[in-house]
Amino acid sequence: MQLNTTNEEVRQKYAVLATEYRQKSWFNENILGVKRLRKSLLTRAQGRTLEVACGTGENFQYLTKTTSLTAVDLSPAMLELAKQVAQQLRLSVDFQVMQAEDLHFADASFDTVISTMSTCTFNDPVASLREMRRVCHPNGRILLIEHGHSRWSWLADYQDRHAHDHFQTAGCRWNQDPLDIVQAAGLKILASQRHFLGIFHTIEAQSG
Numbered sequence: 001m002q003l004n005t006t007n008e009e010v011r012q013k014y015a016v017l018a019t020e021y022r023q024k025s026w027f028n029e030n031i032l033g034v035k036r037l038r039k040s041l042l043t044r045a046q047g048r049t050l051e052v053a054c055g056t057g058e059n060f061q062y063l064t065k066t067t068s069l070t071a072v073d074l075s076p077a078m079l080e081l082a083k084q085v086a087q088q089l090r091l092s093v094d095f096q097v098m099q100a101e102d103l104h105f106a107d108a109s110f111d112t113v114i115s116t117m118s119t120c121t122f123n124d125p126v127a128s129l130r131e132m133r134r135v136c137h138p139n140g141r142i143l144l145i146e147h148g149h150s151r152w153s154w155l156a157d158y159q160d161r162h163a164h165d166h167f168q169t170a171g172c173r174w175n176q177d178p179l180d181i182v183q184a185a186g187l188k189i190l191a192s193q194r195h196f197l198g199i200f201h202t203i204e205a206q207s208g
């Protein structure tokens with residue numbers, strides 16, 4: 001089933017979702033363990049770092065080894081919340097409203113590119129990952145936390161049955177297969193692990 005929208009519609013959806021985003025993510029973060037995954041993967045980010053679709057800035061606290069941080073998102077409402085987090089952490093961040101499918105940076109501009117819980121909301125996840133691949137230095141790292149189809153068939157079936165409703169309420173395609181998308185974009189996967197009923201993926205990749 002094709003779940004289509006436009007980037008303008010995504011922006012409008014997140015203008016509303018922004019205020020309740022943290023509250024709605026609480027269960028995933030604290031009970032399903034996403035917070036723990038963020039910490040274990042993203043503390044590896046180093047050097048010039050780009051975060052694509054930074055949302056409300058949940059990852060900033062883990063980016064302790066970066067020399068510079070650029071954070072982009074297509075939603076100004078989400079970026080406003082991320083700016084408050086950066087201020088609280090006294091972190092200097094170059095914030096830009098930008099679409100993941102069209103990153104305005106030169107090739108190989110960053111040592112690390114991170115993006116989390118994002119490809120499910122991208123209208124063109126493969127094009128977005130190709131852009132991350134392009135702007136990441138060939139020796140750099142692309143660090144992703146994504147979610148998708150469970151490896152448990154009963155849960156995967158449930159996700160399929162409710163994919164349309166979930167997309168309408170949350171703007172999220174929860175039955176995608178993140179590894180397929182990453183491979184379609186031509187990234188070289190160095191390590192990947194599945195977590196919590198095989199729903200969440202931590203992926204470390206290179207531009208290849």
Ligand SMILES: C[S@@+](CC[C@H](N)C(=O)[O-])C[C@H]1O[C@@H](n2cnc3c(N)ncnc32)[C@H](O)[C@@H]1O
Nearest residue numbers: 014053054055073074075078099100116117121
């Ligand atoms: C589910 S939230 C995840 C936010 C954050 N990365 C996190 O881990 O909490 C998805 C984010 O992707 C952004 N987004 C969706 N489509 C985008 C696109 N095409 N380009 C840039 N950002 C996009 C949304 O505005 C939203 O902030």
